[in-house]
Amino acid sequence: MDDAQDPLQDQLPPELVRILDALYQEHQRSQAPLSLARLSKRTELRMSTLRRFLTALEEAGIAIVEVNEDGTGNAILTAAGLKLHG
Numbered sequence: 001m002d003d004a005q006d007p008l009q010d011q012l013p014p015e016l017v018r019i020l021d022a023l024y025q026e027h028q029r030s031q032a033p034l035s036l037a038r039l040s041k042r043t044e045l046r047m048s049t050l051r052r053f054l055t056a057l058e059e060a061g062i063a064i065v066e067v068n069e070d071g072t073g074n075a076i077l078t079a080a081g082l083k084l085h086g
Helices: 006-011 014-030 037-044 047-059 081-086
Strands: 063-067 073-077
Touching: 014 037, 014 047, 014 073, 014 081, 037 047, 037 073, 047 063, 073 081
Parallel strands: none
Antiparallel strands: 063 073
16 A cells, blocks of 8 residues: 555554455456465464454455365455455
8 A cells, every 4th residue: 555645554553454455456466365374474464363454354255255164265355345456
């Protein structure tokens, strides 16, 4: 997210901004879900922290998150999430 174009960035936790940015960039690149492992690396967040923020994003209708029984999974922005970014 561009600081000059996004007044909400000052109101959001920096971790959340990093997650939204990573998911948006992946959407721009491939329009495919991003694995939780890769998202964790790109955002430099521990998996537990990442999952907590993703739960909030999913409950708000901003992202779709799939978690498998083995703990792996992926996430992608919804149409509402994409509108937030740009």
